[in-house]
Ligand SMILES: Nc1nc2c(c(=O)[nH]1)N[C@H]1C(S)=C(S)[C@@H](COP(=O)(O)OP(=O)(O)OC[C@H]3O[C@@H](n4cnc5c(N)ncnc54)[C@H](O)[C@@H]3O)O[C@H]1N2
């Protein structure tokens with residue numbers, strides 16, 4: 459059994475950042491910007507009004523001052539002339555500030571009679587002018603690699619970048635294995651159950667930016683598993699679920715070995731997730747997850763998500779850890795790092811009493827994995843512990 463951190467490092471060594479592709483902004487949600495891009499224009503490109511009101515010469519602004527309105531400036535319709543002392547231009551939010559003007563008096567602070575405006579006593583402070591380039595200037599950087607948020611996509615649009623270079627989505631083939639499994643909606647025999655964790659993993663990895671191919675469930679035979687690996691060909695990563703342990707029907711490792719897998723590791727000091735395996739099958743990285751639903755999904759969070767990040771060109775990093783105080787005591791931990799299903803509420807964390815790795819109900823209720831170091835002694839209420847938000 460190797461430590462979790464070493465397993466993660468060995469996994470990182472199995473993959474590399476994938477190539478970039480140009481994608482229209484409308485399709486960039488959830489994608490990773492592959493490299494730094496530069497603004498193709500300045501925003502705002504001109505000094506612009508931040509409010510609806512009247513553009514005037516700034517040092518004329520005082521209670522009771524009068525101005526003659528000589529024209530109008532709206533967003534998309536600039537005023538061509540020049541504003542002189544005693545003159546005002548009716549202006550709307552987003553419109554270019556006319557030459558000569560240096561202040562916008564908001565319309566609430568003005569009495570208008572015909573073409574004359576008179577300023578009120580309680581004038582709003584500030585010029586209400588957004589300077590040219592106040593947001594960004596031509597050439598400004600949107601740095602990559604980075605995962606694109608909705609705000610980054612809007613920023614790229616404002617920079618006049620209709621397409622962005624994003625990293626190709628890693629293709630992940632997921633193969634559930636087991637004679638006992640049928641698909642949701644099918645009618646299981648008395649000794650069968652419904653396949654579940656492959657669906658959870660698909661959702662998890664897609665939310666991280668992968669393109670997932672769900673392979674048919676492979677029965678516990680050499681032929682079925684070989685066929686499954688064959689169907690996975692062309693993927694960047696093949697993930698098997700189940701058949702990883704030491705039972706007579708746990709055939710994933712022997713079949714992968716027959717197919718020429720170069721094993722990186724098998725078995726890790728982690729609970730749940732002990733029988734995790736990894737290696738390289740031709741050009742594909744291969745990860746064999748334990749079949750227990752919680753084990754598979756926790757390993758997905760701890761190993762597969764960071765692996766997807768590396769393929770997307772993001773830094774190689776373990777899931778970030780936060781800290782909270784224990785709301786209930788914990789008994790001593792054993793020889794495996796324990797990722798306990800837990801709930802964090804108002805800065806306090808409570809691990810569930812039942813940590814059996816088959817319990818999807820508890821995993822679905824949990825919002826954290828409380829991380830117990832190897833051989834961590836018993837902990838009292840109030841002790842500070844580390845957790846990973848899920
Ligand atoms: N003698 C030993 N037995 C076991 C050991 C051990 O060290 N010695 N390790 C245990 C641990 S820890 C784990 S974890 C499991 C992992 O076993 P496998 O990876 O071989 O998984 P299976 O036996 O195929 O399945 C385990 C369990 O999960 C269910 N399963 C499998 N796939 C799915 C799926 N896609 N959706 C829902 N449920 C699934 C399966 O029916 C079993 O109940 O081994 C322990 N045993």
Ligand code: MOO
Pocket residue numbers: 728729730731732733748750753815
């Ligand atoms: O390690 Mo297993 O994954 O405890 O259930």
